[in-house]
Amino acid sequence: MQSIQKPIVIVGAGFAGMTVALNLKNLNPSLPILVVDSASNFIFKPLMYEVLSKEIRIWEATPKFANIFSDAGITFLKNCLTKISFKENILEFSEDLKLSYQYLVICTGSLPNSFLIKGVEENCYFFNDFYDLNKLKSFLKESQKTSLHKKLFIVGGGPSGIELACKIKDIFIDQFEINLIEKSNEILNRNKIFNREQAERALEKRKINVFLNSTVKEVSETKIIISSEDEITSLDKDIVIWTAGVKPNLSYLQTDAITKKYGRILVNNQLQIENHNNCFAIGDISIIAGMEDLPITAQVAMQEGNHLAKNLALLIQGKDPLPFEFQDNGEMISLGIGEASISALGITLSGKLAFEARRLIYASKLPHITESLKSASSWIFQKKSIFRKFFKKDNLN
Template sequence: MKLRQKPIVIVGAGFAGMTFALTLKKLNPSLPILVVDSKTNFIFKPLMYEVLSKEIRSWEATPKFANIFSDASITFLKNCLTKIDFKENILEFSDDLKLGYQYLVICTGSVPNSFSIKGVDENCYFFNDFHDLNKLNSFLKKSQETAFNRKLFIIGGGPSGIELACKIKDIFKEQFEINLIEKSNEILNKNKIFNREQAEKALEKRQINILLNSTVKEVSETKIIISSEVGITSLDKDIVIYTAGVKPNLSYLETDQITKKFGRILVNNNFQIENYKNCFAIGDISVVEGMEDLPITAQVAMQEGNHLANNLELSIQGKDTLPFEFKDNGEMISLGIGEASISGLGVTFSGKLAFEARRLIYASKLPDITESLKSASSWIFQKKSFLKKFLKKDNSN
């Protein structure tokens, strides 16, 4: 009697898990692969800002997992992981379901980290998924019916805070007085210098206030309390959006179950979890030993997913695996409606052309090829002038 092979189970279908599953299935179509996620749709987070500004439609950034994985002959299960028994190779889920696995890849992503700042969880809006987006958008629209210059604060001067500030200003004009709060001495302090300079220009152009070297101490229903070089300041606020940080989503792990570093799962250069050679962690929840400075980005997550898929196939074939090497392909940032900045691989440019290039690059990276083509074509038909420009250039050569 032929024994049924236990599946390769992937928990978490974000950029890391999605890339790993689809790449491995292409490399070895006969492998039984099961993907588990608590949500029904993939969230292409870099495009959430364009959904807010209606530059793209929501379906373009949220393809359904069922469609993505069924097309690739991969099994998808909507469920929530509650416990891992690493010794017995058993997963437990919220509905009491138990699953065994041959290999396990966990990549459950990040959740907002409020750093225990009083009032943040209760009195701030977030921008981590489409529930957050819809909740924020509902408030902003209702505010159009009230007085102008409502006081809006964004906590965090990283990419998310910058992109939100510029989009909201372009959408709502003078409806809000926007204040960006950053605890360090500059915005985008972990990003490319060119993009930082372009972001500073974009904020200045839109008259968005930047409060540097400022730390939020508390957010109440009506006030935001900030500590800075001038002391403690209590300011009136109408809305506060929190974008200042994330933490790994590891609620299913028991205390001291595995080795961690910086609150994330410590893995070796093959993404293996210490003492459990058939278990791997990739994406936001993991930190590679010796590569602790890798940024928590979609680019890193996708490269990790692709590399692990190739390595696992090599291992299954009895071949030596290869160490992971991150390739920095640069970064892109949206700077308002129809504008962006791109820096990477020796190329830097900004403005409308950068926005169009960014949009097309992201469209090509959507995981469901059908939705990707739909997204790209829907955008291209709106950008005929962009195509004509390049066709004219090609014909002149």
């Protein structure tokens, strides 16, 4: 066994970073692991819709990193990565902090992508983190004080757009006239057929208007401009929620520092960054050579994290790392309060039964994570508070 002098530094403690850190610690408890994240809390993003609908509370889906990592015996530092010097193996953080590493794992996730469309950054709401969620919640709540049938547009017919449209309709009933804008000729065009069909039914049942083959050209303070079959339409809007795509969160990377593909860091099938064998990129920020079609999901991020933990343990023992293989465990989509659709491992389910099964499946997807995340299953099984044991009374808000 080789010993290592400097720490394994993991930057970003979302689904990918959290999984690699906790699994690596399990495999080799003596390794020096340092996890750095610019935030104080983990965000369980797939549960953000349930927070919006008050099916769970915000603190239940956002456990504190300090609690999770101290429990696992891993050092956690709250700071923001600003630069990587690959040649010198040095990381620079805000507040003039510098760190050197023996192995580096970067997994800093995604940001909403406005595709530089005029007015999107300034005039749209987003749904990517809890700042976005709180902002949206305040707007929706405030709207209840005024007239009904406000014009709400959701741009993007992917899972986020569909899940949001159904939840908002179920929560606010007639408060909003909901319009879903999708640029291709069908919703959920990268998802399983069964889920697509269930989603179409759910949208129809809720009288949500779906505009296919429609592209947003501009969003102003009061209007949304849409191009559809060469016709440009300008429509009044009260709110536009932008869920049309994400881009990797890589502001700390010099443009020519490493090879990218489709804007994401290109890694080999051992998850290593080209020409930097001690550096790894996983989760939403990276794309694996030869596996470019993998979806940008927590499922992929966690499988990569799990695999990388094994590879790092092998490398430190002087052994060769193994190629990553993705196992498609299927997909689940919530379709309003108390309903969902599942297409997984040969099973398809919809409606209330699927909603209950979705909870069980979430639990089964968290087998290798420490007790902190396993306690999510307490909510899944019993509707109890997630991560309760990590929240002392004075931490609750």
